[in-house]
Amino acid sequence: MKFFENFKFDNLFGKKKIDQNLLDRFEEILIESDVGTEVASNLKEEFKKEKIGKEIKNEKEIFDFLAEQISKILKPHEKNLNNLNKNSPSIVVIAGVNGVGKTTTIGKLGKLFKNQGKKIVFGAADTFRAAATEQLELWSKKIGADFVKSDLGTDPASVGYKTAKFAEENKSDIAFIDTAGRLQNKKNLMEEYKKIFTVLKKINPKYPHETILVLDATTGQNALNQVEEFKKISNITGLIVTKLDTSAKGGILLAICKKFGLPIVAVGMGEKESDLHSFNSEQFSKMLVQN
Ligand SMILES: Nc1nc2c(ncn2[C@@H]2O[C@H](COP(=O)(O)OP(=O)(O)OP(=O)(O)O)[C@@H](O)[C@H]2O)c(=O)[nH]1
Numbered sequence: 007m008k009f010f011e012n013f014k015f016d017n018l019f020g021k022k023k024i025d026q027n028l029l030d031r032f033e034e035i036l037i038e039s040d041v042g043t044e045v046a047s048n049l050k051e052e053f054k055k056e057k058i059g060k061e062i063k064n065e066k067e068i069f070d071f072l073a074e075q076i077s078k079i080l081k082p083h084e085k086n087l088n089n090l091n092k093n094s095p096s097i098v099v100i101a102g103v104n105g106v107g108k109t110t111t112i113g114k115l116g117k118l119f120k121n122q123g124k125k126i127v128f129g130a131a132d133t134f135r136a137a138a139t140e141q142l143e144l145w146s147k148k149i150g151a152d153f154v155k156s157d158l159g160t161d162p163a164s165v166g167y168k169t170a171k172f173a174e175e176n177k178s179d180i181a182f183i184d185t186a187g188r189l190q191n192k193k194n195l196m197e198e199y200k201k202i203f204t205v206l207k208k209i210n211p212k213y214p215h216e217t218i219l220v221l222d223a224t225t226g227q228n229a230l231n232q233v234e235e236f237k238k239i240s241n242i243t244g245l246i247v248t249k250l251d252t253s254a255k256g257g258i259l260l261a262i263c264k265k266f267g268l269p270i271v272a273v274g275m276g277e278k279e280s281d282l283h284s285f286n287s288e289q290f291s292k293m294l295v296q297n
Pocket residue numbers: 102103104105106107108109110111132138185186187188248249250251252273274275276277281
């Protein structure tokens with residue numbers, strides 16, 4: 007994940023002064039990195055104000071400036087991961103389309119809270135595929151979480167219900183409810199999603215305390231549509247962006263923050279249980295522009 011893989015100041019321009027050409031190329035690279043046209047144009051303007059006509063020692067100076075600007079944009083969107091466990095039990099629904107990394111993220115989240123000595127339960131509300139339940143069950147064994155499931159084809163909402171009840175009765179600290187990765191354009195499936203929330207609210211109107219939408223950074227601009235669709239049916243309280251360890255253009259985070267103003271809870275940087283990190287805007291911005 008990097009913005010500026012192909013950005014070589016000397017090679018590209020053969021000069022060390024910021025001029026219009028360089029500014030345009032700067033904006034182009036930002037757009038190619040999925041930050042969206044508005045953010046790209048704002049960053050270009052900031053850059054122009056500060057640096058136009060000035061001598062630049064090296065590319066690092068450009069990158070440092072950009073990292074600082076990006077960090078300023080993202081800072082208000084940081085949400086501490088520990089906030090997911092403000093209640094006892096905390097009921098957390100993990101949502102998102104097919105293959106974004108929901109189940110893996112639940113495993114990682116479980117591990118993280120387990121390390122803090124918390125009692126965890128996973129609920130397998132993806133009842134459409136046997137493999138989905140098995141995958142979550144494996145994670146539960148691996149990290150020592152309790153596990154709630156139902157038979158294949160059971161109403162996902164009933165698993166949500168069972169999981170929340172289990173958490174209450176067994177004094178769990180957090181329940182993570184895994185859901186099926188469905189396409190947001192299939193209306194009947196979205197209806198099932200809604201039902202999970204309705205049923206949880208019947209137990210307690212405050213449930214779920216958190217609904218985290220998982221987004222795959224490699225899907226680029228499509229992530230924006232996903233947020234839009236899920237916001238229609240649920241109160242998204244935070245985002246987790248996965249696969250930032252790949253060649254994904256992490257700039258999509260800026261576009262999402264600009265458009266939806268949602269908090270970012272964590273970022274996924276690999277497939278292992280230890281590969282989930284609290285979202286830190288400074289670190290993330292540096293990583294984006296590292297060259
Ligand atoms: N490189 C990388 N791979 C990831 C990351 N998170 C998840 N994956 C991989 O992405 C693939 C899909 O992950 P799952 O957790 O099964 O995704 P899901 O959203 O539960 O998928 P469905 O249940 O089919 O909707 C798996 O191969 C994961 O190992 C990440 O941060 N980085």
